[in-house]
Amino acid sequence: MTNHQLPLEQAAMRGLLQTVSDGHDLAPEWIKAATAAPRHSFLPDHIWIDLDGTYRALERRADISAWLAAAYADEPVVTQVNDGVEPGDPSKAWPSSSSSAPSVVFRMLEALDLRPGMRVLEIGTGTGWTSALLSHRLGDANVTTIEVDRGLADRARAALGTAGFAPEVVCGDGALGWGVRAPYDRIVSTCSVRRVPLAWIEQTKPGGVILTPWDNPWICWGLLRLTVGDDETAVGRFSADSSFMLMRTQRDDVDLLRDVVRDDHEAEVSETVLPRRSVVHAEAAFAIGHRIGDIWHAWQDNPAEGVADRLWIASADRSSWAAVDHDGGDEDVFTVRQYGLRRLWDEIEAAHQWWIANGRPGPDRFGLTVTSEGHQAWLDTPAHSWPLN
Template sequence: MTTHQPDLEQTALRGLLQAVSRHLGHDVAPEWCRAAEATPRHRFLPDRIWLSSDDDEPLTPCDREREPDRWFAAAYGDVPVVTQINDGHEPEDASDASPSSSASAPSVVFQMLELLGLAPGMRVLEIGAGTGFNAALLSHRLGDVNVTTIEIDPTVAELARSSLRANGYAPAVVCGDGSLGWSAEAPYDRVVATCSVRQVPYTWIEQTRPGGVILTPWCDDWSHCGLLRLTVGDDGGAMGRYTPDSAFILMRTQRHDLRLFRDVVMDDHVPTESTTTLDPWAVADSPIETQFALGHRLGDLWYAWHHDPDLDGVDTRLWVATTDGTSWAAVDWDGTDNTEHYTVWQHGPRRVWNEVEAAHRWWLDNGRPGPDRLGLTVTPNGQWAWLDHPTNSWPLR
């Protein structure tokens, strides 16, 4: 990089804030502009990051010393940057690289900060310290004493702590399980997660003041999209709605380690055969808004595509299974155009494809709802998804 460094950083920051403003649909608030100016993003990234040109391309390492221009461009691009793969254990095969920690896209960072509705004096618990960048922004706005960030990975936690100190910030950085929150500093006015969850840990609600807000990325076993904003009530529960957004890395303690042919489909299974008129692509290769709604009806079901499965008369197979691995279905397409019927194989105590058909009918009958019509209620006794209003709810599996 030949340009004078401070000038380059200022130019990059202005370009980034313009990109964030375009995403938000309005200028970044002055208080967050000041925080961004005092918290250069590149100072919170490790020297080695992993980049990909798109979701279908494998992650490749980018080292600051070898590729300074590429590294710096990523630091000030409005894109997420992977900062750790495979929980810190690099695989022998680069194609097996899977993100386990990252710096979120700045536009999403500032969108979430806006959704929190912060005010001076508020106390915040952040779940997932990551690079420390988000905690730095919060500390600039609220003061170190009002910010606690918790990180499950010891290496990541130490890097975040070091980066924060190097840039003049000293919030409490705790190495621990974020699903348990951090009771030592509770109660909080805001809890914000930088990882997605399948179930909202009730401890977060217990550690938030009545009237406080919990903001977390959401995913389920069917889809990976959405931000959930809950308001904590006086009754020990919380309620809120979703906004569409990009996917986040899943909280480590909520991962499933399920493999289709190791844990689910066994040689001795004897499935039943039937047919369906429901196009498998209509539920498993549909717009993310559709899959998001279906996921809230299907709960604990997940799917996987199997192309060219080496079976006579089968071009593509869609697998659907329960997260406990006890029930599964396979839907086959023979490769012909204008297919009206697909062969279905099902095994286990639940007829999971029948559940998919019922969820799709519900989606059609209710006007094809997207995330903005869905909400969630969390109580000490469970979690309920709902459509349009909390009275129209069902238990979330």
């Protein structure tokens, strides 16, 4: 394959590969794939840069140096906002598609443990870069990729063709898989899920692997690797890598003050000494989210006189909520208000105590068993399981 890159682009690619390989030797086959399918070739001219939480459009023609720096940084690049309907006010922009950080992409590809002749289904084509890497490794005929957004699918197909690759690019709902070319040896998702679609298990060969980023209403964090059994049961563990956008068909449009909290709700008032921020970050948050499952949170600054900030908590069914207030002082005692059939802060405190009692486990000690009857979460072994709410 002939590659007509500018010297600047070649140097940028070499620098990226060196960064990705720092402390972790990237396999030669992936170095060859990245060289044959340079990342910048799959990015649109119009991308979005995160500036302290606000996304700003960046045009390649306007600033080629900044565009290339984004293309060859080991960071995700936002390639679409607001499902393709760009807002007039940039502060209203939220990412809806991106090119994932290269180090994460290569970790996922290595976790697939690919071998010649394997057939792969990719969920979420995006820019098409991962599809190109897979095609270089396995051959076009063994790679199928599905994208729910037709505009993204068409653009990725064109970029792949220009770069000399021709995997099958399908526009459709990735949650349904693509049964036309099943069964697959591997299914890899580039969007996170809150439930593993049964179609993925049904379309994977016994002994095959499903690899997907994980999302929980409490925290979007974790990578799940499942092995499919002869009985269409999938079992596997998590790792801490990855935080990806949620699959579009699993989104839930809920607004706290619109859908959950009402003026006439009379909440039960108590106090807590458990630091609120300790339950929403990293390993503790992963454990709490995995243990409880169906709760989510939001922060509100200066919600009332004398309250510096408030942690809101709500159940997924919108029937219960809790609020934990901080007055801004040095006192490590927080006011708690709870409403509904459930006492959500009490559940969080119990889950936090469970996490500490079990040695503060990280994601790699958690696992999941998926069957047609549902999802069973577990710690260390499937014998220690509970239903995932």
